[in-house]
Amino acid sequence: MRRTPVVATVGLAVLVLAAVIWAVGRSDDDDPDRAAGGASSITSTTAPSTTAAPVAGTPGAAGIGDPYFPGLGNGGYDVDHYDLALTWLPDQGAIEGVTTIDARATQALSRFDLDLAGLEVTAVTVDGQPAAATRDDRELVVTPATAIAEGAAFTTVVTYGGRPRPVGDGTDLFDVGWQIDGDEAYVVSEPAGAGTFFPVNDHPRDKATYSFEITAPADQVVATNGLPVGDPVDGPGTRTWRSQARDPMASYLVQIAIGDFEVVDGGRAGDVVIRHVLHRSLADAARVTTARTAEMIDVLDDVYGPFPFEAYGVLAVDEDLGFALETQTLTIIGRDIATWGRRADDILLHELSHQWVGDLVSPATWQDIWLNEGFATYSEWLWSERTGGPTAAQRARAISGTRADLDTPPGDPGTEELFSTTVYWRGGMALQALREAVGDEAFFTILRRWVDEHRGSVASTEDLVALSEEVSGQDLDALFQRWLYDPRLPRL
Secondary structure (H helix, E strand, C coil), X not given: CEEXXXXXXXXXXXXXXXXXXXXXXXXXXXXXXXXXXXXXXXXXXXXXXXXXXXXXXXXXXXXXXXXXXXXXXXXXXXXXEEEEEEEEECCCCEEEEXXXXXXXXXXXXXXXXXXXXXXXXXXXXXXXXXXXXXXXXXXXXXECCCCECCCCEEEEEEEEEECCCCECCCCCXXXXXXXXXXXXXXXXXXXXXXXXXXXXXXXXXXXXXXXXXXXXXXXXXXXXXXXXXXXXXXXXXXXXXXXXXXXXXCHHHXXXXXXXXXXXXXXXXXXXXXXXXXXXXXXXXXXXXXXXXXXXXXXXXXXXXXXXCCEECEEECCCCCCEEECCCCCEEXXXXXXXXXXXXXXXXXXXXXXXXXXXCEEECCHHHHHHHHHHHHHHHHHHHHHCCCCCHHHHHHHCCCCCHHHCCCCCCCCHHHCCCHHHHHHHHHHHHHHHHHHCHXXXXXXXXXXXXXXXXXXXXXHHHHHHHHHHHCCCCHHHHHHHHHCCCCCCC
């Protein structure tokens, strides 16, 4: 993720996003699913039979164990696939949804949680049988009619609807989740907004594949992650769009965009389909801005290995967002960045690099966010180095020195500094320090193996330290301690 940059006095560096902070809780007084005490039962036409067999097993945890956000995600199961069927009702600002979740139990489950903020749940089934469900703030607590055995595959179907409202406690720029701009809608969910529009295990540690069936007014275009499946199907005043994201994806990277868009064929980079989704009001300018996408993919292919997904493109919405977000296979930008032309190269390269470092390989916990942003910042510097601009070393040294905003350690910035400048710039400088310590051959081997060995999964700072020491044969604990955890910014 990146904020719209401001040119620094050194003429080389770019300011980064101070982005969203997720906090548990919601203060909407008119949430129909919350009782005064915080927990409520769901009125459902499919309540479980009173003759159901006694439930054994134990409850899955209400959090996945993230040190920064202990209420984020859930325990006791691992999701394989989400099928999202949504109908967008712009005149009401509402959605009607049915989400089908294919998962596998990692323990014997008497009940389990899903993350869902607001929205009214009308029915829940597990393996075709009605299940009891209650709401406790942003937790949807599901109790199946019978226990789920450890290791068993099971399917949960949740029917729900209402006006999706982004969550914003602690956010200084914008709320996260489902965004509405008149009749149009799009998604910005980092770090934990996915639960505003579908029930989900909302943490990068539980990646899954996705299929989408999105129905919208007939005069609007729908775009999602992945690629379309077949042609849109017309209904009475509506059009239904189907697509699939076949590669595992963290929930905060899901994208659904509905609006007056033009789908632009950007050609190919090898086997990678390049398609951009551009609001018609800015499509001409955005074509110029995104024209170097294939060239950027080629450069990063050489750094990290082949592009990891079947497609890539840029989604440009008709709003000055002030940031960009690397939603998987379809980076979202606003009118501000879309109309910048070549001045947007650093931002677009940054978001593209996240497809390898952030999307394919995601942070094991949100404390590890520098692995996303430090790597992407360093990728900007490599792009400069390999296209005739200042080298990565020059870019890093241009911001080295006494900077109070870089004294916060990027390896443990805290929730209030999760997307602060230090996570980006000092994170990138840490990689330059590593490169200078181990040499280019070892350094670029580390980058390649980082992607190869953790693809489709998550990784931690400790994993990077171990890999770097293995490849280089050096003890690098002091280097990583100095750059990631000490309070003062070191000098290169």
